[in-house]
Amino acid sequence: MAGEGKTQMAGALDGVRVLDFTSVMAGPFATRMLADLGAEVIKVESLEGDQVRARPPKRDGYSAYFGNLNAGKQSIACNLKSPEIIDLIKQLVATCDVLVENFRPGVMARFGLDFATLAAINPRLIYCSISGYGQTGPKALFPAYAPVIHAASGFDMVNLRYQDGADRPATSGIFIADVLGGTHAFGAIQAALYQRERTGQGQHIDLSMLEAMVGMLVFETQEAQFPGDARRPLYTPLKTNDGFIMVAPTSPRNFEQLSDA
Structure with a gap:
């Protein structure tokens, strides 16, 4: 049998415990990847549950969308306004390596679960805050759903420039800011875990979806700093009888190879 006698490699994050205060998409996307690498992820939900639990598509009455974002995690539902629950959370924090949250800035502090408070309990704690505009600044408290961040970052208007003849930015149902913000958070947590191995200290990661x-x-x-008439090469999907095909030669030599083919 192939692989017989070989020792199975452990997950890269086996033994890492994560306390997950995230909901909807950006935060759960990050913590799902942590779980995929073997971390023990404990998702803390309100008594009503993450709102994505009710969203289609559904399989056997359960949200497949929610399942995709939260597979491999454990879950507890509790009232974070309860002093007894907060005491229990603080006891749990003492045993955790990572905490991830994507509340609006200031909410965790109102619960008494801000970084300064929890770092005093566990100095090795890596505390990642995911938000639209960052924890400080003039827009820190603004609501920040992915489509809003697409607009605020300039992405929508940049993309419009590439759509010849279009008179408004394209509608997008793909939440790039959530996925990208979650991916950046995942990477930053890995770097913080590595740094902790060298220093013994945790840290607070301030992850802004806008900056991502x-x-x-x-x-x-870069182009915006050197205005001119030149645009980058664009590759347009070509319509065929049964769909579209993307042809994207990236150099003169590549174009010659395409022509030969």
Whole structure:
């Protein structure tokens, strides 16, 4: 049998315990990836539950959307306004390596679960806050759903420039800011875990979805500093009888190879 006698490799994050105060998409996307690598993720929900639990598509009456974002996690439902529950959470924090939250800035502090308070209990705690605009600044407290961040970051208007003849930004049902923000949070947590191995200290990660989106516009942020008429090469899907095909030669040599083919 293939692989017989070989020791199965453990998950990269086996033994790492994560306390997950996230809901909807950006935060759960990050903590799902932590769970995929073997971390023990404990999802803390309100008594009403994460609102995505009720969203279609559903399989056997349960949200497949929620399942995709939260597979592999444990879950507890509780009232975070209860002093007894907060005391229990603080006891749990002492045993955790990572805490992830995506409340609006200031909410965790009102619960008495801000970074300063919890770091005093567990100095090795890595505390990741995911928000639209960051924990400080003039828009920190603004609501920040992915489509709003797409607009605020400039992504929608940049994309409009690439749509010849379009008179308004495209409608998007794909929440890029959530997925990208969650992915950045996942990466930052890995770096913080590695740094903790060297220093013994945890830290607070302030993850802004807006900055993640602006960082995605690699060419455009540079082009904006050197205005001119030139645009980057664009690749347009070509319509065929049974769908579309994308042809994207990236250099003269690549175009020659395409022609030969």
